[in-house]
Each structure stands twice: as structure tokens, then as C-alpha cells.
Amino acid sequence: MQEPDPAVRGFPYDRVGALQDDLAAWVRIPSVSADPAHERDVVRSARWLQAHLRETGCPQVEEWDTDGLQTVYACWPADEPDAPTVLVYSHHDVRAAKDQEWQEVAPFEPALRQGRMYGRGASDAKGQVLAHVWALRAHLEATGRSAPAVTLKYLVEGEEEIGSPYLADLVRERADRLAADVVIVSDTMLWSLQEAAVCTGIRGVLNAHLEVRGPRRDVHSGVVAGAAPNPLTELCRLLGLLHDDRRRITLPGFYDTVAQPSPEESRGIAEIDFDCGNWLERTRSRSIQGEAGYNALERVWTRPAAEIVTLLGGDPDDPSRGVVPAVASADVTFRLVPDQAADTVMEQARKWVAETILDGFEYELSTSNTNQDPYATPPDHPALAALEDAMSRTVQRPALRIRNDGGAPAALLAETLDAPVLFYGTGLPEDHWHDSDEKVEVHALLQGGKTLAYLLDDLPRRLRG
CATH class of the missing domain: 3.40.630.10 (Zn peptidases)
Structure with a gap:
């Protein structure tokens, strides 16, 4: 050396x-x-x-x-x-x-x-x-x-x-x-x-924004509770279905092009001096979660991920009015790995939402022009x-x-x-x-x-x- x-x-x-x-x-x-x-x-x-x-x-x-x-x-x-x-x-x-x-x-x-x-x-x-x-x-x-x-x-x-x-x-x-x-x-x-x-x-980045619409306006829950489409409930259901019980992302075809790291990279990651307690202290992340079958470093470096980064609906900043909200929204950030493409994953997301959302709701799924492969x-x-x-x-x-x-x-x-x-x-x-x-x-x-x-x-x- x-x-x-x-x-x-x-x-x-x-x-x-x-x-x-x-x-x-x-x-x-x-x-x-x-x-x-x-x-x-x-x-x-x-x-x-x-x-x-x-x-x-x-x-x-x-x-x-x-x-x-x-x-x-x-x-x-x-x-x-x-x-x-x-x-x-x-x-x-x-x-x-x-x-x-x-x-x-x-x-x-x-x-x-x-x-x-x-x-x-x-x-x-x-x-x-x-x-x-x-x-x-x-x-x-x-x-x-x-x-x-x-x-x-x-x-x-x-x-x-x-x-x-x-x-x-x-x-x-x-x-x-x-x-x-x-x-x-x-x-x-x-x-x-x-x-x-x-x-x-x-990893690449795909930022998706999902807006779900229920009633045509905010409605007093005492009038319609149990009989009106609640967009927060439906949005939470959709987001809960985004991962399966092994924490794998459920979009059809999502993993089809995921490239595995080279043997040299895998050896390098394995040789990193990783201590769980030290990692939790450094990142302040409380616990290690994620896709089954992979360790923490493999998850953050070589595997794709989907994270809900914003969830809004109802009266988040004000005293509750006790209404069924008209609109609920969420921002989801997808972290992509070689050889995934942001445009392809967005189309997979569009198809998944269309096939998964319940009848009686309207929605819009959008993305920015700032995604990165x-x-x-x-x-x-x-x-x-x-x-x-x-x-x-x-x-x-x-x-x-x-x-x-x-x-x-x-x-x-x-x-x-x-x-x-x-x-x-x-x-x-x-x-x-x-x-x-x-x-x-x-x-x-x-x-x-x-x-x-x-x-x-x-x-x-x-x-x-």
C-alpha cells in the first residue's frame, strides 16, 4: 500500500x-x-x-x-x-x-x-x-x-x-x-x-403523490358515518397493501429487472464492520425493519424500497371538526436499484392502484419531473x-x-x-x-x-x- x-x-x-x-x-x-x-x-x-x-x-x-x-x-x-x-x-x-x-x-x-x-x-x-x-x-x-x-x-x-x-x-x-x-x-x-x-x-428515486377523493365535500360524521366513502380509510388500506407480510413491494413486475450486486460488491458489504446497536445509535432509527432475507446494509444499498413520507387528511393542524374528509393524500418515495427505471415503476404503480382501489372513490396518481434512475x-x-x-x-x-x-x-x-x-x-x-x-x-x-x-x-x- x-x-x-x-x-x-x-x-x-x-x-x-x-x-x-x-x-x-x-x-x-x-x-x-x-x-x-x-x-x-x-x-x-x-x-x-x-x-x-x-x-x-x-x-x-x-x-x-x-x-x-x-x-x-x-x-x-x-x-x-x-x-x-x-x-x-x-x-x-x-x-x-x-x-x-x-x-x-x-x-x-x-x-x-x-x-x-x-x-x-x-x-x-x-x-x-x-x-x-x-x-x-x-x-x-x-x-x-x-x-x-x-x-x-x-x-x-x-x-x-x-x-x-x-x-x-x-x-x-x-x-x-x-x-x-x-x-x-x-x-x-x-x-x-x-x-x-x-x-x-x-439508488434511483421516484416520488409519487396519491390523492383519494370520497364525499364531494367534508361531511359531519354523525350524519354519514358507516355509509359514506372515507378517503382516509381507503388510502390507509391501499398503503397497507403496498407491502406483503415479508415486506416485499406488491406492484406486479416490480422486481423483474432488479440486478444483483456483483460478487465483489457482496464481499465488500459482508466485510463492513456492522454493529446493530451502533447503527441504531448513528441513525436514531429505533429498530431495523425491511425485506425478509436481507440484512440492513443490503436493504439500504442493494434492494429497492417504498417509503410513505407524507400522509394527510382531515384536520391535521387544527381542532378536529368530526367530519368524514373529502380528500386524503399520501406521498410515496420509491428507491430503485439497477436495472429498474423510474418511468417503468410509475406505470406499475398506476396499474396497481387502478386494480386495487375500491369502487366509489375517485383518485389521482401523479409524479414530478424530477425522478432519477x-x-x-x-x-x-x-x-x-x-x-x-x-x-x-x-x-x-x-x-x-x-x-x-x-x-x-x-x-x-x-x-x-x-x-x-x-x-x-x-x-x-x-x-x-x-x-x-x-x-x-x-x-x-x-x-x-x-x-x-x-x-x-x-x-x-x-x-x-
Whole structure:
């Protein structure tokens, strides 16, 4: 195993105070893409990143407007004309935060405590973006270069947390500017700080909204109870039938195209040091549930899932009026694995609802245009081997291959740009993405900077063969 380069090893630690200050400054900008009241804050966030990239020395930094919110594009050409090109994708927008549920800090008043930076976006994904910038700085300082060994491009969008509604059009329209030999998606998690575990694939996402209608208006239950169609009752019945007694999803044909992980991936997952109690503590998920015949890591990394994330009807926020409601609705998120396709699963869902709902109800099943197909990195690609070596060099342990459970536009980027996608993020399961008291381990960012610096230095040799 190759020894760490002392110059790279020391760079982020020598400047950790400045790195923490940078992250805190960015986290203070409440770039909540889902809230129109924060539209200007998303602009401020994009401008902050542009200034930071220019301070690093990047010669080409631009703000790309869409019909939505701001995307930052940057490019730093390599000195060598035949050097490979790497595109880094991530996002600078964040989820909304309920201030009253945060106990450590206010969401946009970041603080450093016991080696962790608390604040919305500290891990998802502003910290991840800065890890790439810090890696670039370490790479340049360690090698004495005036430009990186690869042509580096950055695409950091401002709408990922609302499903990237304009990303597909943007990537297609500017595919020539985004052309790359390799794409790195930096919106994923590590397994732990001790393991060198490379993510080789992510699940896709299909968001479905089901609305069931009963009476033509809310009706006093004392008048019609027992004789009127209750949409909440029917919706709950339908949702209860979505899984069988082995927790398998009951849509006809749902599992027909599910691809099994490779033997190498299965060995990697089996070698992960998994402790049930530790997992429950890290995720705060109370207990482990799911599809029979698979362990927890197989369920979240290699198997599809369907989760009910919203259920509404009646008077959820007000005193009950004692009515049979006219409408009830639910949001269901399907997590898909290779070789499933979001469009196909949506058609399976439409057919299942039509055949399963009782007479006497009307319904509408809809989906957004922001669904994402799953993606797996080509297992024999030299860039993947380079990332494995870089992680091993940082952690000083042989690299394993795992999957990630989150979603990202990897399939879109790979198909449109005709380039393989690698995954490298600095999040951890205990970072509380989308939840209160989000945080990032500063050590994870430092390790990430080192790993990525090694990768930048090694990619030209690997990709030239």
C-alpha cells in the first residue's frame, strides 16, 4: 500500500482553522431552495462560492441562470493539452429547517463543537463542495503546479433539494461545456471514518403523490358515518397493501429487472464492520425493519424500497371538526436499484392502484419531473481503481466496494455526457441530513481533501492507460 504524501497529508491540517471559517461563512447563508422567501439567499450562496473559487485561483468562474435558481460553473484547464477532464457535480442549496427542533445551534448560526461543525448544509452538501476545493489547493501545493494535473470543471447547482427540475435541460444545452472523461458526484456518504469503502452505485428515486377523493365535500360524521366513502380509510388500506407480510413491494413486475450486486460488491458489504446497536445509535432509527432475507446494509444499498413520507387528511393542524374528509393524500418515495427505471415503476404503480382501489372513490396518481434512475459505476473502469487507491492511501486500509442509499442525478450525467460517474462524498449516516442538528465531522472533510488530492494526481496516468 502506497504511503501518504507528506505534503498532501499536512496541507488541510495546517489550515484547518481557515477551512472551518470558510464553511461557517457559507453555512450562514440560508440557501433554502424550497422557500421563495430565500430566493435571494440562494443567489448569495452562489455568489459566495464563485468568489471562493476565484480566490483559489480558478480562472473561469460563471453563474448559469435557468428558469429556476442559480448554478455555479467553473473550469480550471490543465497545463497539458491531452490531460483528461474531470467534472465535479454537487449542490449549494439546502433543506428547510424548523428552528424549534434544533438543540445544538440555530440552523444558520453554525458552531464548532468537539470536532463537528453544526448547521444546515454543513454536510449536505456545502462541506462536500469545499472538500473538493481544499483538495485542489492541496494538489497544487504538493505538486508545485500552477494548474491541476487534470482539467477540472465544477457544476454546483442550486435546486437539488427540490429535485433539480431544470438540471436535465441545463446539462443537455451545455453538454459541450460540461464534457468530461469522468464525472464525480459529491452528494453521497462514507460508511465510516475508519473504513476505506468506495461507493460504486446509488439508488434511483421516484416520488409519487396519491390523492383519494370520497364525499364531494367534508361531511359531519354523525350524519354519514358507516355509509359514506372515507378517503382516509381507503388510502390507509391501499398503503397497507403496498407491502406483503415479508415486506416485499406488491406492484406486479416490480422486481423483474432488479440486478444483483456483483460478487465483489457482496464481499465488500459482508466485510463492513456492522454493529446493530451502533447503527441504531448513528441513525436514531429505533429498530431495523425491511425485506425478509436481507440484512440492513443490503436493504439500504442493494434492494429497492417504498417509503410513505407524507400522509394527510382531515384536520391535521387544527381542532378536529368530526367530519368524514373529502380528500386524503399520501406521498410515496420509491428507491430503485439497477436495472429498474423510474418511468417503468410509475406505470406499475398506476396499474396497481387502478386494480386495487375500491369502487366509489375517485383518485389521482401523479409524479414530478424530477425522478432519477439508479446508476452503477462500471466496475472495471480505471478511474474507479484510482479512487480505491486514493482512499486506501488516506485511511491506510484496503478499499472495499459498497453502495449508497441516497439519490443523485448520476444516470442523467452519465447518459448525457457519455462519461462514467464516480461517487465521493464526506457525509456520514449520523450527520442528520434533512433533520435537525445537521453536522459534519471536520476530520471527514480533511480525509476527503486528502483522498481527492491523491486522485487528482493519479488520474492522468490511469486514464491514459
